[in-house]
Amino acid sequence: DQQVKQNSPSLSVQEGRISILNCDYTNSMFDYFLWYKKYPAEGPTFLISISSIKDKNEDGRFTVFLNKSAKHLSLHIVPSQPGDSAVYFCAGYNFNKFYFGSGTKLNVKP
Amino acid sequence: SQTIHQWPATLVQPVGSPLSLECTVEGTSNPNLYWYRQAAGRGLQLLFYSVGIGQISSEVPQNLSASRPQDRQFILSSKKLLLSDSGFYLCAWSVGGSVAGELFFGEGSRLTVL
Numbered sequence: 001d002q003q004v005k006q007n008s009p010s011l012s013v014q015e016g017r018i019s020i021l022n023c024d025y026t027n028s029m030f031d032y033f034l035w036y037k038k039y040p041a042e043g044p045t046f047l048i049s050i051s052s053i054k055d056k057n058e059d060g061r062f063t064v065f066l067n068k069s070a071k072h073l074s075l076h077i078v079p080s081q082p083g084d085s086a087v088y089f090c091a092g093y094n095f096n097k098f099y100f101g102s103g104t105k106l107n108v109k110p
Numbered sequence: 111s112q113t114i115h116q117w118p119a120t121l122v123q124p125v126g127s128p129l130s131l132e133c134t135v136e137g138t139s140n141p142n143l144y145w146y147r148q149a150a151g152r153g154l155q156l157l158f159y160s161v162g163i164g165q166i167s168s169e170v171p172q173n174l175s176a177s178r179p180q181d182r183q184f185i186l187s188s189k190k191l192l193l194s195d196s197g198f199y200l201c202a203w204s205v206g207g208s209v210a211g212e213l214f215f216g217e218g219s220r221l222t223v224l
Binding site: 101 | 144146153154155169198200202204216217218220
């Protein structure tokens with residue numbers, strides 16, 4: 001039972017444009033949501049999070065939006081940079097457990 | 111500052127052999143500890159988590175087991191590896207008892223079962 005889903009396995013964006021990564025979830029009990037960035041053969045690193053009581057959180061070039069009625073969240077990266085190329089995972093947290101999606105591989109072309 | 115280490119970084123094992131991956135956290139007390147697996151082309155699957163010494167919760171029934179013999183030590187084991195156990199294994203920790211917080215990952219261990 002996959003509680004967090006990322007239906008786009010890959011995304012390609014031109015440098016300087018906006019990258020939008022999407023995530024859907026089924027567990028309405030998640031307390032908050034997180035986005036992680038992962039390079040090959042490394043552990044994921046934390047990017048940004050959002051509480052389930054918020055609908056937007058912004059940190060520099062990264063903004064996460066939460067639509068609870070649709071059980072959908074998205075990560076916006078503006079402007080996109082080649083160094084942003086990586087796999088991005090969204091996760092939901094509830095009662096000591098973090099559930100991750102399958103990831104979206106972002107390629108930012110120079 | 112807190113750090114997390116896991117080893118070995120790379121492991122090639124024959125089918126049917128045992129497995130032991132070890133993870134330690136420094137700079138914090140009573141962390142929540144986790145084992146995740148990323149199979150080829152797949153996402154991060156939660157295998158085990160622990161909120162205290164000797165307390166292990168299994169998320170997915172499988173060929174693996176976990177133990178927490180000390181507060182900041184988490185071990186992933188198998189008595190007999192299967193081909194399907196191949197993958198990238200990640201240990202992680204979070205602040206114990208917290209409602210909001212990050213999950214911090216180790217460097218990962220690449221397991222190839224032949």
